[in-house]
Amino acid sequence: MTMSDIVLCEPVRTAIGSYNGTLKGVAATELGSVVVCETLRRAGLDGAKLDTVVMGNVVQAG
Secondary structure, three states: OOHHHOOOOOOOOOOOOOOOOOOOOOOHHHHHHHHHHHHHHHHOOOHHHOOOOOOOOOOOOO
């Protein structure tokens, strides 16, 4: 990978819920997939052209 391969696009975040609240049953991967899909939509990018996606998860408790 070279610096010309890096693309920064419009940031999107997941919903914010209270600790052990209404989002506690939603997996981080499900929330993350919504964020990735919306980021691609806003940026007008084709997901099939992505090589790597890096995401993080701090607390999985709602």
